[in-house]
Amino acid sequence: MSENNPFPNESNTGHFWDDSLRELTNDPPGWWRIGFHASWLWCLVYFVLYPAIPTLDGYSKGTMGWTAVGEYKEDLASIDKVRQKWEDKINNPNTTAAMIIADDELRNYTVRSAKVLFGDYCSACHGSGGSGNSAMSADQSGYPVLADDDWLYGGTIEQIQTTITNGRKGIMPNYGARLSEAEIADLAKHVVALSDGSEHAAGKELFNNPTKGGCFACHGMDAKGMAALGSANLTDAVWRFNVVGKGDNRQASATHTIAHGVNSELIDPASRNAVMPAFGPLGKDLSAGSIKKLAVYVHQLGGGK
Ligand code: HEC
Ligand code: HEC
Incomplete structure (x- = not known):
């Protein structure tokens, strides 16, 4: 092989391809060698300082005492x-x-x-x-x-x-037991009117009549509710209770609340339930x-x- 080396003046391994492609025996470049030695040195230092090598009963702890859990x-x-x-x-x-x-x-x-x-x-x-x-x-x-x-x-x-x-636990009695359906309907109309900023004459009369609705006793003469009783403000557009999925269902919702009360389930199983x-x-x-x-x-x- 080397007898017919076409490049006798350079150090190559004697392996040729296509007459001119050949394997040289030059040292790797300096930057590469520095990188190489730096890497294994780094590993060595790391292995000494930090936990690294698995042992039969755990792992080498490293001289710094560092652990991920500790950090x-x-x-x-x-x-x-x-x-x-x-x-x-x-x-x-x-x-x-x-x-x-x-x-x-x-x-x-x-x-x-x-x-x-x-x-x-x-x-x-x-x-x-x-x-x-x-x-x-x-x-x-x-x-x-x-x-x-x-x-x-x-x-x-x-x-x-x-x-x-x-x-x-705000309590409202069930009026279904003591008022007629027509009276409850009027009261509900009044409550709906209140939330629109107006009122319903017959309903208002019942609302403020102590022997009929007597609603004012809890909701106030202005129907704005009393914080001490948790009686809802009936004059705003916020409805605490609702009947889902029936469009403008305020009349139905008010009717249900007035007829069956709130937290009165002991006397009326259909009562609204509202316990904080x-x-x-x-x-x-x-x-x-x-x-x-x-x-x-x-x-x-x-x-x-
Ligand atoms: C003993 C006190 C009391 C009396 C009397 C009373 N209420 Fe109530 N009312 C409440 C309380 C408490 C609530 C519940 C508020 C809550 O828990 O969200 C309520 C809720 C309501 C609601 C539901 C409001 C909403 O946002 O869904 C309506 C309507 C209502 N009352 C109308 C009346 C009417 C009409 C009368 C008279 C027939 C009346 N209430 C009498 C205490 C009372
Ligand atoms: C089991 C259901 C439930 C849990 C859990 C609950 N609440 Fe309530 N909360 C209610 C109900 C129902 C009312 C309304 C009571 C009423 O209508 O009278 C209420 C009312 C309230 C109110 C009064 C609202 C008002 O308009 O005055 C506040 C404030 C409140 N809750 C805060 C909290 C906080 C804070 C927590 C958690 C620590 C909590 N609630 C946990 C059901 C619950």
Whole structure:
């Protein structure tokens, strides 16, 4: 082979193709060699410093003592430290929910951390973000929207906190048992007229007649409702109860509510059902701090007063 080497003056391996293509024995270029040695050196250093090599009973631990879990825990601890500062403030019995709202930083923290609580405890009924819930119960009672400025029990931070702590159960009697169908129809017409900004004469007369409707006793002479009783404002366009899928069904819905009442299922099985459970010590027993957070969150949803 090498006897008939056509390139006797260069160092090649003696392998030729097509007379001129040949394999040389030059050293690899300098940059390549530096890269090569740097890589294995890097591996060696890494293997010494960090956990790397599997052994029979685990793995080499490395001289730095680093672990992925350790790094994660350190990160968590540093976040917890920041959090703890806020949590301590919120859990302090002297910090009222109103004070949290007044403090921009504390409020922002509270709203963010309450989102999770709201998802866990409230959104099954009130929808995510308090947008209400179209999944109506059998009597079409549904759950109130919390992200508007229409309140049954009042929208101040204190009222919201009381609602969450003690729960709410507004009661309205079933008038089907004591008024005629025609009277109930007139009352319903009056209620529908009220939400359109007018009134219905015969219905209004019954509404304000203590021996007939006596509705004013709970809904007020102006029919705007009373926060202490949770009696709905009947003069706005917001309908708490509904009959799904019947177009303008306000007449039907009002008729049902008036005839069967609210939370009167003991005397009328067709009664509207509207119970807000208690989350304080008498109910689900959430911590005072969690309830403060939730109250601030609901207040900030849009309609807090
Ligand atoms: C089992 C269903 C259910 C759950 C869970 C629930 N609620 Fe309610 N909530 C209701 C109902 C029903 C009402 C309306 C009561 C009424 O109509 O009288 C209500 C009313 C309210 C009101 C009063 C609204 C107003 O207009 O005054 C607030 C505030 C409220 N809920 C907040 C919460 C918060 C915060 C949570 C989570 C900690 C929560 N709710 C969990 C069913 C629920
Ligand atoms: C004992 C107090 C009380 C009396 C008396 C009363 N209501 Fe109510 N009413 C309530 C409460 C509480 C609610 C429920 C609000 C809720 O939980 O969403 C309600 C709800 C309603 C609703 C439903 C409103 C909606 O948005 O869907 C109508 C309509 C209504 N009442 C009409 C009347 C009429 C008409 C009378 C008189 C015949 C009357 N009420 C008497 C307490 C009362």
